[in-house]
Amino acid sequence: MRRSNKVKDIEFRELETWKEHYPLLNQLISMKEILWLNPNIEKFKTGMKKSPLTQEDVRDAEERLKRFAPYIAKVFPETKKMNGIIESPLTRIPSMKQSLEQNYQQPILGELLLKCDSHLPISGSIKARGGIYEVLKHAEKLALQHQLLTIQDDYSILDSERFRTFFSQYSIAVGSTGNLGLSIGIMSAKLGFHVTVHMSADAKQWKKDLLRNKNVNVIEYDSDYSKAVEEGRLQADADPACYFVDDENSNDLFLGYAVAASRLKKQLEELKITIDKNHPLFVYLPCGVGGGPGGIAFGLKLLYQDHVHCFFAEPTHSPCMLLGLMTGLHDKISVQDIGIDNVTDADGLAVGRPSGFVGKTIEPFLSGNYTVSDEQLYKLLKELIDTEGIHLEPSALAGMIGPIKLSKEGTDYLRRHNLTEKMSKGTHIIWGTGGNMVPEEMMMQYYQKGLNLTRG
Numbered sequence: 001m002r003r004s005n006k007v008k009d010i011e012f013r014e015l016e017t018w019k020e021h022y023p024l025l026n027q028l029i030s031m032k033e034i035l036w037l038n039p040n041i042e043k044f045k046t047g048m049k050k051s052p053l054t055q056e057d058v059r060d061a062e063e064r065l066k067r068f069a070p071y072i073a074k075v076f077p078e079t080k081k082m083n084g085i086i087e088s089p090l091t092r093i094p095s096m097k098q099s100l101e102q103n104y105q106q107p108i109l110g111e112l113l114l115k116c117d118s119h120l121p122i123s124g125s126i127k128a129r130g131g132i133y134e135v136l137k138h139a140e141k142l143a144l145q146h147q148l149l150t151i152q153d154d155y156s157i158l159d160s161e162r163f164r165t166f167f168s169q170y171s172i173a174v175g176s177t178g179n180l181g182l183s184i185g186i187m188s189a190k191l192g193f194h195v196t197v198h199m200s201a202d203a204k205q206w207k208k209d210l211l212r213n214k215n216v217n218v219i220e221y222d223s224d225y226s227k228a229v230e231e232g233r234l235q236a237d238a239d240p241a242c243y244f245v246d247d248e249n250s251n252d253l254f255l256g257y258a259v260a261a262s263r264l265k266k267q268l269e270e271l272k273i274t275i276d277k278n279h280p281l282f283v284y285l286p287c288g289v290g291g292g293p294g295g296i297a298f299g300l301k302l303l304y305q306d307h308v309h310c311f312f313a314e315p316t317h318s319p320c321m322l323l324g325l326m327t328g329l330h331d332k333i334s335v336q337d338i339g340i341d342n343v344t345d346a347d348g349l350a351v352g353r354p355s356g357f358v359g360k361t362i363e364p365f366l367s368g369n370y371t372v373s374d375e376q377l378y379k380l381l382k383e384l385i386d387t388e389g390i391h392l393e394p395s396a397l398a399g400m401i402g403p404i405k406l407s408k409e410g411t412d413y414l415r416r417h418n419l420t421e422k423m424s425k426g427t428h429i430i431w432g433t434g435g436n437m438v439p440e441e442m443m444m445q446y447y448q449k450g451l452n453l454t455r456g
C-alpha cells in the first residue's frame with residue numbers, strides 16, 4: 001500500500017509534465033486505440049550487448065525440454081504424437097485475411113498466418129511454454145541435487161511413486177489471472193508437488209474448478225493480478241520448501257517462452273516461407289505482464305535479428321507495458337496511476353503493472369506496441385470462427401488487428417526501416433495465445449457478443 005501511495009504522489013505532481021513529453025499519453029488515458037512506435041529500438045547487434053540473456057541460455061532451455069520429452073509423452077498422452085515436445089500448429093488464414101481487408105478497408109500486403117498456441121497441449125495457452133518449463137526446471141534441480149536423477153537418464157522414470165513421494169515434500173506457488181495458474185497447477189500436480197495458485201478477481205470460474213479437480217489449492221482474491229502475485233510471494237517466502245514462480249521477474253519463464261522461436265523457424269521452413277533482408281517477418285503478440293510475448297520476441301530476434309519486427313498488443317483498459325516503455329518507468333508505474341481501470345474481458349491480459357525485467361530486456365528489440373478495445377476483440381473472435389473455424393479466447397485476438405494497424409498507422413516505421421517496397425514479400429504472424437480449453441458454452445457466449453457488436 002505504501003509503495004502505491006508514493007507513486008500516486010508522484011503522479012499528481014508529474015502527470016501534466018508527462019503529458020507534455022508524451023502527447024500519446026492523452027489518448028492512452030482516454031482509452032482510445034493507439035499505435036506506439038518504440039523510439040529506443042536498436043540494431044540487433046548493438047541491442048544484444050545490453051541483454052542480460054543470451055542464445056546460450058535459450059539453447060539450454062531447449063535442451064532441458066528435450067530431456068523431459070519422454071516423461072511428458074508418457075504422462076500427457078496427447079503429446080505422444082509429437083514425442084513429448086509441447087508445440088502448436090502454424091497455419092495460413094486466407095479467409096480471415098480477406099475479411100480483415102474488407103472490414104477495415106485496408107489491404108494487407110504479404111502472407112497472414114496464425115500461430116495456434118490456443119492449441120498447445122496440456123493447458124491450451126501460451127503459458128504451456130514458460131509455465132511448464134519453469135516447473136520442470138525446478139523439479140530437475142531438486143532431483144539432481146538429491147542424486148535421484150542424472151541428465152543422461154531417461155526422464156520417464158519421473159513417472160513413479162518414488163519421485164511423486166519425493167516431490168510431495170515440496171510445494172510450488174504462483175499468482176495468476178488464470179492461464180499461468182492452469183499451466184503451473186497441472187504440471188506441478190502431475191509431478192507430485194503441493195501446489196497453490198493465487199487467482200486474481202479476473203480469473204474465470206471454470207479455470208478454478210478445473211484446478212481444484214486436479215488437487216490444486218486455489219486461493220481467490222477480490223483484487224487484480226499484482227495483488228494476487230504479491231500475496232502469493234509473501235506466503236511462499238514464509239516457507240523454505242515452497243518455490244514461487246515469479247511471473248513478474250522470472251528468467252526461466254522468459255526462456256521457456258523463447259524456445260518457441262527455433263520451433264517456429266522450422267515450421268516456416270516446412271511451409272517454404274523465407275525470412276531474410278528482402279522478406280521481412282512481422283509478429284503480433286498479446287501482452288499481459290510481458291513474459292510470454294517478451295520471451296518469444298527475444299527468441300525471434302536471436303534467430304532473425306533485424307529481419308523480424310515484433311509488436312505487442314494490449315487492451316485499451318490495461319496498456320501496462322506500453323505505459324512502462326513509453327515513460328521509461330517500467331514497473332514503477334501502473335495503469336491505475338494514470339486513472340485507467342484495468343478492467344477488461346481479456347482476462348489473460350488484465351495486468352496493470354508490467355514486468356520491469358521484461359520491459360528493460362525487450363526495449364532495444366521491440367518495434368512497437370498498440371492497444372485494442374474489448375469490442376474489437378469480440379468482433380475478431382466471431383470473425384475468426386466464421387472464416388476459419390478457429391476458436392480463440394478474447395485475449396488471444398489482440399494480435400489479429402496488428403497488420404491493419406501497422407499498414408494504416410505505421411507507415412513511418414515502414415519507411416524508416418526500408419520496408420515499404422518489401423511488404424508484398426513479407427509475412428505476418430498473429431500469435432493466437434489461448435482458447436482451446438474454454439468450455440463450449442462460454443465460447444458460444446463470446447461468439448454471441450461478437451455477433452451482437454457486429455450487427456450493432
Ligand SMILES: *Cc1c(COP(=O)(O)O)cnc(C)c1O
Pocket residue numbers: 125126127179180286287288289290291292293294348349393395396433434435
Ligand atoms: C498470459 C497470456 C498472455 C500474455 O502473456 P504475459 O506473459 O502475461 O504477457 C497472452 N494471452 C493469453 C491468452 C494469456 O493467457
